[in-house]
Amino acid sequence: MSKLALRTYTLLQTVTSVGLSAMAWAVTGVRPIWSGSQPSDRQRIYFANHTSHGDFILLSACLSETERAKTHAIAAAEYWGKSRLRRFIAEDMLSSVLISRTWTSEAEHPISIMLSVLEQGHSLIIFPEGTRNSSDELLPFRSGLYNLSMARPDVELIPCWIENMSRVLPKGQFLPVPLLCRVVFGAPVAIAPGEERRAFLQRARAALLALDPRPDRDD
Template sequence: MDRILKVLFFGLFIKPIVFIVLGLNLRGRDKLPKKGPAILVANHNSHLDTIVLMSLYPLSMIHKVRPVAAADYFLGQGGLLAWLSLKCIGIVPMDRSGKAGRNALFSDCHKALDNGDILILFPEGSRGEPEQMSKLKKGIFFLLNDREHIKVTPVMMHGLGRSLPKGEALLVPFNCDVIIGDALAVTKKSEEFMLSINDSLSELSQHCITRHHVEV
């Protein structure tokens, strides 16, 4: 039932918004992992980030693509937001209270990866200022400890922070970039691994048309 809800939600509502209302400059779509376990890592400026990334996949695969999201924000109040998050988007809830140990913190992520899912992670943590990257957190490194076989695909997005900024509820159509890079290998050293993600996102940002337009 959840799979059907997710297909209907994206097929009838989300995909038309993403591909008709938003103008996407999409590059490297063929580099998306075709099956899991796999991870997409992306910068994070807007709630649109998640649904845009998920919309890049065909409806036949949409149930296997799952964003890792803050449990306190999306599930804490219950109600419609929690229902949509679990049933229509299929989030993997993450406890960011600081009370959970590392094993418990990543347990649901490990279950999803073991199930062959494709996870969406935002290493910055929470949404930052529109079109500005914050320092990357090391959670993804600890998640992938002893899982070196899992590839990490970087994605740089630009413009979505203007279409739906943090704290806003009204969608404003802007042209947006989604640039997908080559998969990265997991390394044994956290600093080396995080630097490779940061460098890849920075390189991909050079291909963002909207970024250069704003700078000019």
């Protein structure tokens, strides 16, 4: 890629990031609530509930411009890689990292791809349920969060509860509905020495559920 093309590419990503962040604030009036953690320039893995394609945009909008520029959402290649347009939107405009659930080589292994992003000093947004969830109950977590924490215990794991986004941008809709939203950032979750996968994932899930502001939340 030439220097001019690289500058153009970087400018496109910056303009898109700022524009989407401004739109998220305008449509949702999103209010970040830092409960147990604070904004930081530390490298982090933000893990959140997942109910809408707009989830990572709303979460990113709560970060500073500097942090947003180096934070990448993990997205499913099966959906976002279906066409050139979708891939362009996901990778070139939204700076997402696409992973495949049907990988066939080590280079395509989701954990390898995510670790390569972390090795560049960047942060991640992941959805450990593994899919969009239209129910009121948080699904069991898949093992990716555990594998990442084992490989990179130095990277902070921050639980983030995203409220109302499923009503702002429901599945199958493209025009957002103006509604107030909140993103609650919890205290870091760290893997304990010798902690087994299932125990860690249950504890991480409980930490995320504890941020749900609904009085009838699933315990």
